[in-house]
Amino acid sequence: MMTFRFAKTSLAAALLITWGASFAATVPAGVQLAAKQEMVRNNGSEPDTLDPARAEGVPANNVIRELFEGLTAADGAGKIVPGVAESWKQTEPTTWVFKLRQNAKWSNGDALTADDFVYALRRFVDPKTASEYASSFGIFFLHGKDIVAGKLPPSELGVKALDKHTLEIKTPYPVAFMPDLLTNTQLGPVHKATVEKFGKDWTKPANIVGNGAFTLASWEVNSKIVLTKSPTYWDAKNVQLTKYTYLAVEDGNADVKLFESGENDMVYQLPPGTYEKYKAQFPKEIRNSPMLGLRYYSFLNTDPLLKDIRVRKALSMAIDRDILAQRVTADGQVPAYGVMVKGINGADVTSYDWASWPMDKRLAEAKKLLAEAGVAAGTKLKFSYNTSDYHKKMAIFAASEWKSKLGLDVELEAMEFKVLIKKRNDGEYQIARNGWIADYNDATTFLTLVQCDSDQNQQKNCNRKAEALIDQGNQSADPAKRKALLTEAAKMIMDDYPMLPLLQYTVPRLVKSYVGGYTATNSLDRYRAKDLYIIKH
Amino acid sequence: MWTYALRRLLAAIPTLLAVITLCYLLLHLTPGGPFDSEHKLSEAVLANLQAKYHLNEPLWKQYLLYLNSLLHGDLGASFRYEDWSVNDLVAKALPISAAIGGGSLLIALFLGVALGTLAALKQNSVVDYFTMLLSSIGSVFPSFVIGPSLILVFAIWFKLAPSGGWDNFAPRYMVLPMALLVFINVATIARVMRGSMIEVLSSNFIRTARAKGLPMSTLVLRHAMKPALLPVVSLIGPLAISSITAAVVTESVFSLPGLGKLIVNGAGNRDYTLVLGLVVLITVVTVVFNLLVDLAYALLDPKIRY
Numbered sequence: 031m032m033t034f035r036f037a038k039t040s041l042a043a044a045l046l047i048t049w050g051a052s053f054a055a056t057v058p059a060g061v062q063l064a065a066k067q068e069m070v071r072n073n074g075s076e077p078d079t080l081d082p083a084r085a086e087g088v089p090a091n092n093v094i095r096e097l098f099e100g101l102t103a104a105d106g107a108g109k110i111v112p113g114v115a116e117s118w119k120q121t122e123p124t125t126w127v128f129k130l131r132q133n134a135k136w137s138n139g140d141a142l143t144a145d146d147f148v149y150a151l152r153r154f155v156d157p158k159t160a161s162e163y164a165s166s167f168g169i170f171f172l173h174g175k176d177i178v179a180g181k182l183p184p185s186e187l188g189v190k191a192l193d194k195h196t197l198e199i200k201t202p203y204p205v206a207f208m209p210d211l212l213t214n215t216q217l218g219p220v221h222k223a224t225v226e227k228f229g230k231d232w233t234k235p236a237n238i239v240g241n242g243a244f245t246l247a248s249w250e251v252n253s254k255i256v257l258t259k260s261p262t263y264w265d266a267k268n269v270q271l272t273k274y275t276y277l278a279v280e281d282g283n284a285d286v287k288l289f290e291s292g293e294n295d296m297v298y299q300l301p302p303g304t305y306e307k308y309k310a311q312f313p314k315e316i317r318n319s320p321m322l323g324l325r326y327y328s329f330l331n332t333d334p335l336l337k338d339i340r341v342r343k344a345l346s347m348a349i350d351r352d353i354l355a356q357r358v359t360a361d362g363q364v365p366a367y368g369v370m371v372k373g374i375n376g377a378d379v380t381s382y383d384w385a386s387w388p389m390d391k392r393l394a395e396a397k398k399l400l401a402e403a404g405v406a407a408g409t410k411l412k413f414s415y416n417t418s419d420y421h422k423k424m425a426i427f428a429a430s431e432w433k434s435k436l437g438l439d440v441e442l443e444a445m446e447f448k449v450l451i452k453k454r455n456d457g458e459y460q461i462a463r464n465g466w467i468a469d470y471n472d473a474t475t476f477l478t479l480v481q482c483d484s485d486q487n488q489q490k491n492c493n494r495k496a497e498a499l500i501d502q503g504n505q506s507a508d509p510a511k512r513k514a515l516l517t518e519a520a521k522m523i524m525d526d527y528p529m530l531p532l533l534q535y536t537v538p539r540l541v542k543s544y545v546g547g548y549t550a551t552n553s554l555d556r557y558r559a560k561d562l563y564i565i566k567h
Numbered sequence: 568m569w570t571y572a573l574r575r576l577l578a579a580i581p582t583l584l585a586v587i588t589l590c591y592l593l594l595h596l597t598p599g600g601p602f603d604s605e606h607k608l609s610e611a612v613l614a615n616l617q618a619k620y621h622l623n624e625p626l627w628k629q630y631l632l633y634l635n636s637l638l639h640g641d642l643g644a645s646f647r648y649e650d651w652s653v654n655d656l657v658a659k660a661l662p663i664s665a666a667i668g669g670g671s672l673l674i675a676l677f678l679g680v681a682l683g684t685l686a687a688l689k690q691n692s693v694v695d696y697f698t699m700l701l702s703s704i705g706s707v708f709p710s711f712v713i714g715p716s717l718i719l720v721f722a723i724w725f726k727l728a729p730s731g732g733w734d735n736f737a738p739r740y741m742v743l744p745m746a747l748l749v750f751i752n753v754a755t756i757a758r759v760m761r762g763s764m765i766e767v768l769s770s771n772f773i774r775t776a777r778a779k780g781l782p783m784s785t786l787v788l789r790h791a792m793k794p795a796l797l798p799v800v801s802l803i804g805p806l807a808i809s810s811i812t813a814a815v816v817t818e819s820v821f822s823l824p825g826l827g828k829l830i831v832n833g834a835g836n837r838d839y840t841l842v843l844g845l846v847v848l849i850t851v852v853t854v855v856f857n858l859l860v861d862l863a864y865a866l867l868d869p870k871i872r873y
Contacts (some may be wrong), residue, residue, distance in 0.1 A: 076832070081651040086604060102873045157611040160619065163608035180611035251651060251659050251826035252832075253733045277732065278833075281717070284731050288822070291722040291730040448599025448837055455607055466605075466858045485607035 058271070062510045062566040068273040069294035069564060074286045074428070076252045076278040079232040080217045084155040086162040088555075091215050093276055096559050097240035098255050099217035101128050101147065106561035108471075108552040110209050114142060114219065114241065115197070123204040123507040124172070130195040135158070135262040136221050138239045144191035146219040150182040153225075154216055160316075163216045164479075165485065166469060169213060172200035173377065204507045205474035207376060213556070214470060229316040235326035243560040252278050257559070270563035289540050296548075303482040305361035305538045314543045318362045319550040322468035323535030324371050324476065327413075327428065331458050331528055336416060342527035344396035345461075347384055348435045348547070349428055354531055358427045359420070363533040365485045368524050369476050370517075372536040373553045376509075377473030377516040380524060393435050402435060409439030414454075415463035416447040423465065424532070454488040460491070464488065467535065468554060473516045475500040480523045491528035496520075568865060572858060579854040583847070590846045594839050598699065601646040601837040620646060620840075633840075637847065643840035653844040656829060661848070666736060668810035670802075671745040676751030680799060683760025684754065685786065687768065687795075690741075693718035698757050705754020714747050731822035744821040752806055759798050761869055763785035766793040793867050804813070804860040808853050813866060 057063060064091040077090035081099050085091050095103075103113040115128040134142040136478045153159050155168040161550030169173035172188025199208065205547035211217065221239040228237045235246045243265070255276040256454050259269055277294060279285045282301030284309070288294035300308055309316045329345070334347035336342055351365030364372065377426040405530045413429060415421045422444065429440035445453070453459045466476045466486075476499060478484045503515030524531075537555050541548050544567035548557065602616050605641035617623040617709060636643055686698035695726055696797060703714075722730035728742045767773060768791055776790050814827030826845060833841035866872045 076648065081650065084649060086606065125721070157609075157615050160612050160615045162604060162606050162608055162612070164612055166606055178609050178611060230650065250593075250733065250735075250824060251648065251656060252828050253822075279731070279820070280828075281819050281822065284820060284822050287715070287718050287730040288732065293727065293729050321817065384782060446681055446835065448603050448835070450599075451603040451605065452599045455603065483607070540592060 033499075041275050046195075054386050055562075056273045057546065057563055064544065064564040064566045067271045067564050069271055069276075069295050069559070069562060070275040070277065070293065072279045072288070072294055072298040073255075074278075074298040079254070080246070082397050083150065083161045083218060085215055087559045088370075089217045089278070090451075091278075091556075093255055093257070094215040095240070095242070095556060096244040096274065097246060098218040099134075099242045099263075100212050101130075102212045102318060103558065104213050104552070104554065104556050105566070106547045106552060106557060107549045108554060108556070110213065113213075114147075118207075118209060122207075124200070124201045126199045126205075126208050127192070128197045128199070130197065131264055133264045134241060136239050136241050137245045137260050138221070138224075139262055140221070140223075140239075140243050141194075141365065142219060143194045144197040144233060146222065146535060147149065147197050148189050148191050149222045150185050150218065150220045151221065157189055163214070163469075167211065167214060167216060170201055170205045170208070170402045172202050173203070174401040197562040201378060202412070203504050206509055207470060207474075208510065210375070210472060211470045217543070230372040242313045243558065244274055247273075254278065263560075266561070269560045274559040291399050295542040295545055297349075299374050300361070300538045300540065302418070302423070305531070310541060312540055315540045316535050316538070317541050317548065317550065320364065320373065320539045321535040321537050321555055322371055322374055322471060322475075322553045323344040324366055324369065324479075324531060325465045325533040325535065326366070326369075326423075326479075327530040327532065328459070328462045328464045328488050329529055330457055330460055330462075330528070331489045332457065333547070335405070335409070338403045338405075338459060339527055341405055343405075344399040344405075344436065344528075345401075345432060346382075346527055346530045347392045347396040347412075349431050349530065349532070350389060351532060354424065354427055358423055359362065359533065361538045362402075362466060364536075366531040366534050368520060368531055369529070370473060370520055371468075371476070371479055373471075374468065374473055374476065375515055377476075377520055378513065379516060380521040382449060384525075393470065396436060405438075408439050411438055411440045412443055414443045414445060414450055414459045414461070417444050418452040421463050427495065457490055461530075462488070464529070465535075471554065473513075473520065474500075474563065477523075480520075480528050489528040491526060493523050493526055496522040552553060570863065570864065571856065574757060575858050576854070582854065583850050587634075587745070587843065588630070588851045590843055591633065591839075594837070594842060595626060597723055597837065599837055601693055601839065603837075606752045607809050612681060619837040632795050633843065642847070643657070645838055645841050647836040647838040647841065648660075656841065657826070660826045660829050661773070663733065663736075664810075664818075664827065667825065668742050668748065668814055668821065670741070671748035672752060672806060672810055674745070675749045675756055675806075676799070676803070678749065679753045679756025680683060682797070683711035683762075683799075684792075684795075684864050685763040686757065687734060687764035688783075688787070690765070695761075699760060702758040705751050710751055711820060713750060714744075714817065717743050717747055718820070733822070733824055744817050744823060747820075748810060752810075754807070755833050756799055756802065759802060763798045764795040767791045768793075774865040775833055775849075789801060797864065797867055800860055800863050803863075804856045806855075807846070807856045810855060822848070 063285045073089040073092055075089050077093050078087050078381050079090055080084055080094060082094050085094050099113045099487045101113050101115040102110055107110045114130050114134045116127060116131040118128045121127050125151060128145055133308055136142055154161055155174050157178060158178045168178040173182050173186045176182040177184050177187055190198045192198050224237060224239040231237055235249050238246050243260055243263045245260045247256040249255050249260045257274045259272045285297050289297050329342050331337060335514045355363050355365050366378055367385045370377050370379045372379055413425055417424045425442050429442055432438040432440050454462050478486040480491060481487055482497050499515045499519035503512040506512045544565045545562060547562040571573040602613060621629050644652050645656060648656060682698045718730045721727045728739055733740050766855055773791055777787055814825055815831055818825045818827040830842060830845045
């Protein structure tokens with residue numbers, strides 16, 4: 031029965047996800063393109079590397095997405111579309127088969143084959159490569175977890191080239207979101223001969239060989255990276271931009287000044303507190319899309335004061351997320367009451383019943399909980415956050431909520447980002463600022479924040495019953511059943527109040543009105559230059 | 568004089584060593600390491616990274632390994648910019664900082680000396696008032712105020728120059744940052760030069776020369792300029808060093824890929840090798856500039872002998 035149901039699901043999935051050949055920039059009818067198809071955008075900072083396996087930060091991933099194409103990709107609207115693979119099928123609950131397009135090539139003209147993916151994926155999980163994402167993504171491949179831990183050799187990874195253009199991926203349990211996961215740059219191909227010939231210098235402009243829509247023309251550290259359209263890309267005829275430049279401007283104000291003076295077509299992100307100002311100043315160019323990201327505060331669940339669930343619940347109830355969103359951050363973010371955010375696949379957003387209560391009722395309940403827990407007015411709390419005006423504003427607001435509504439005395443402790451990360455990882459804090467952007471569009475990316483034994487669980491909470499539900503859900507090949515189980519697990523965990531969800535991220539930025547192909551639905555903010563174009567202006 | 572120069576350079580070695588040691592210890596004592604990131608690394612990956620950068624060795628051994636690399640001219644691999652060595656990064660950033668900082672210092676010296684001299688010769692005139700006003704503005708307003716003001720006026724309102732960025736030493740990208748540094752340095756140099764020139768002009772040997780009927784131009788250029796320049800020369804060392812520190816702000820305001828940006832990012836990222844490499848560089852520049860200033864003194868003042 032199970033096999034039959036799975037077969038139906040996978041057939042439907044295979045039919046749904048097997049498309050035609052062309053998915054690049056769709057220029058709407060009537061839109062006239064500019065003669066010069068060149069664009070400049072800010073990347074926020076200098077990429078840490080251009081080696082896909084080792085990339086960690088958003089700036090690196092942005093550039094790599096142009097230079098390398100994985101088996102699948104996300105289009106401008108954030109929809110999963112074929113990349114190097116023209117079709118794929120889940121042949122068994124734990125087996126995926128990808129058919130690679132025949133005309134996929136490397137920028138040096140070499141044919142791209144399934145072996146290139148086998149090599150790249152083995153390299154990615156090899157501890158010698160020291161990829162920061164190996165433990166996050168490696169676990170979704172058969173034996174990946176043990177390879178990342180150094181217990182098995184990379185050759186044991188569940189990835190096999192069935193022939194030159196067919197790749198088989200085995201997973202330890204049904205990974206329904208595999209096509210989504212594979213859009214991550216870390217899981218894309220690399221050109222073996224180039225990597226082995228040039229060693230650590232293989233990513234330099236003179237050496238690098240990619241398979242993306244663009245090639246690396248120049249790389250000036252801390253200044254800019256210039257990409258030019260690749261003639262060998264399989265869909266080159268549908269790529270409009272001929273030159274795409276990434277700036278490495280970290281200062282948000284300098285970024286906006288470049289935009290205003292015409293040196294930059296797309297701001298990385300608006301500086302804190304400027305959204306309303308620029309919305310009024312640039313009504314046609316302001317953009318603010320919701321993102322799969324959660325702003326939250328971590329409670330150290332093992333702390334003598336916070337180990338009492340009543341205290342954690344009271345602290346969560348006292349924060350008015352509506353005021354926080356509308357008056358404090360004031361940049362279009364949405365209040366959050368659970369670990370899942372709107373738009374995530376694989377689980378529904380859950381909320382607390384008290385979220386809709388009037389604040390008076392919430393406060394009465396919060397005070398009652400604190401009294402029951404024996405927490406007197408004037409009790410001290412320590413809140414740690416990393417130095418930034420944005421986080422400071424939010425921290426002051428939260429401290430004032432807890433002080434004015436619950437009578438608690440909050441000490442704010444500002445520190446460098448690296449120091450905060452270390453304190454959170456080591457469990458040397460009481461309450462700490464935190465945030466998470468989804469690595470892929472599936473509930474499991476957020477569940478890692480609150481799961482037992484997860485490296486990302488900085489609250490040190492654990493709910494074994496919820497863990498069992500998650501395991502059960504992950505073993506299920508039925509998407510609806512899995513979704514129900516993961517939703518139930520997420521709700522069960524959040525009913526323990528391990529953390530304090532605050533807001534769902536948005537990406538407020540300025541984009542020139544003549545940039546076409548930019549949408550408000552790309553919830554992971556992963557745009558590819560192949561989907562963008564310059565309108566005549 | 569050459570023996571003196573050599574002696575000074577040799578004496579700088581213990582200073583350099585002390586600076587490196589102190590910086591090394593401070594960096595390693597600072598909480599938060601280079602591999603602390605949002606995605607917590609697996610033990611195996613972390614162990615590999617630590618082994619790659621020798622962080623698994625005792626601190627004294629790491630220090631000796633670093634000194635050994637340094638002696639071989641290798642500043643090590645960057646922890647943050649994984650595709651580049653520190654040598655690569657410094658080689659790319661140094662010419663930019665040198666062009667902006669050094670170029671603006673030379674222009675500021677020329678303008679500052681000229682304005683200071685004119686102001687001294689025309690005391691209480693429009694030129695004098697203008698120079699003093701300029702000095703006051705340059706001293707009072709910090710670069711992070713003047714910089715954005717220049718951008719607003721020249722880049723956004725009049726679109727005469729880009730508001731920032733860099734393109735292979737293209738002059739249009741250098742104009743505004745250099746204008747900012749020139750402005751700040753001119754203010755200091757002109758004020759010092761004015762005071763010094765007034766003092767020299769009122770000295771006995773100038774009065775004698777004037778009594779002999781020497782034309783003013785000869786008097787100033789041939790007799791007064793040299794001694795009047797002494798305080799300005801002593802300023803060059805600190806100004807050159809402050810050009811590097813000012814670069815931190817200037818490079819941030821104008822998004823320049825120079826040393827200032829590297830050192831700020833390096834410190835934040837706990838990029839030990841990058842910060843150490845830049846500290847070594849700045850210390851060497853400081854030692855060399857101070858030595859050059861001392862040697863220039865001897866050329867300007869015959870009374871000074873080494």
